Amino acid sequence: MAIKSKHIIIVSCVVLLLCAFVLFSRIGVPTVVKLGSSFAVDNTNESRILLNHIDTLARDGLYYAAWGIGEKEDCKDNNGKTISLHDAQIYFLLGEYQNAEQAQENMQTWLDSGRANYEVIKEDTITFCDQECTRLIYRFAEQDSLYSNGVSVFGVLDNSAVCIELTCRETFVGDPMATMDEFLGACTHTAN
Numbered sequence: 001m002a003i004k005s006k007h008i009i010i011v012s013c014v015v016l017l018l019c020a021f022v023l024f025s026r027i028g029v030p031t032v033v034k035l036g037s038s039f040a041v042d043n044t045n046e047s048r049i050l051l052n053h054i055d056t057l058a059r060d061g062l063y064y065a066a067w068g069i070g071e072k073e074d075c076k077d078n079n080g081k082t083i084s085l086h087d088a089q090i091y092f093l094l095g096e097y098q099n100a101e102q103a104q105e106n107m108q109t110w111l112d113s114g115r116a117n118y119e120v121i122k123e124d125t126i127t128f129c130d131q132e133c134t135r136l137i138y139r140f141a142e143q144d145s146l147y148s149n150g151v152s153v154f155g156v157l158d159n160s161a162v163c164i165e166l167t168c169r170e171t172f173v174g175d176p177m178a179t180m181d182e183f184l185g186a187c188t189h190t191a192n
Contacts (some may be wrong), residue, residue: 035063035094038160042186048090061096069179070172075146085146087172090183095161107161111154114163117141118150129189131157137177140167151180157189 033041033053043050048067055063070087077083093110097103111134115123118138126135133155140147150167164187166180 033065035065035092036061036096036160038096038158038190039063039092039094039162040188040190041065041092041183042188045182045186048183049086051086051089063094063096065092066090067183069174073171077146078144083146085169088166088168088174088176088179090180091163091165091167092187093163093165097159097161100156100159103156103159103161107154107156107163110161110163111136114138114152114154118152126153128153128155128162128184129157129187131155133162149176151176153180153184158191160189 029043029050030053031042031044033043033050035041048069050065051068052064052066054065067090068086069089072084072086074082075085095103095106097106114120114136118136119141120136120138122137124135125132127133133153136152136154137150138152139149146169147167148170150165152163152165155162164180164184166176166183168174168176
């Protein structure tokens with residue numbers, strides 16, 4: 001009987017330690033990631049790990065955040081450098097401009113670049129934050145790419161150009177479309 005009680009105490013302590021580890025691993029991680037003056041992303045989904053959040057990339061009002069999804073693995077890039085990649089990554093690039101025309105020009109540049117660099121399987125229109133946006137579903141055209149496929153959304157919301165990309169490795173077991181839809185649902189836009 002004493003042995004069983006001792007095992008129960010040990011198991012209970014291990015469970016408590018694991019719970020504390022999970023709780024404390026999220027401390028310091030923002031529950032909301034703000035991009036520019038108009039976007040916020042709910043960051044409470046524990047399947048997404050915030051990798052990077054840069055308030056401004058340049059003086060011209062660019063904002064960037066990235067999240068990893070799934071397992072992380074060391075890979076060699078085209079230059080032979082070892083980098084760590086998750087099974088999938090989400091990149092959110094936001095440009096805030098003086099007017100909607102500038103935002104449209106920049107968004108079009110990003111969209112044209114996506115069309116040129118990816119093997120586009122499907123292009124359609126979706127609604128994101130009450131605005132029509134272009135969605136590309138694609139494979140990576142380069143044979144030596146570390147990613148296999150992806151989904152990207154490009155749009156203009158007020159004076160902002162948006163590019164949100166989900167890039168997936170062969171190891172990603174999730175549904176890219178559902179993963180992107182879930183992320184888009186976590187985004188809110190406030191009109192300027």
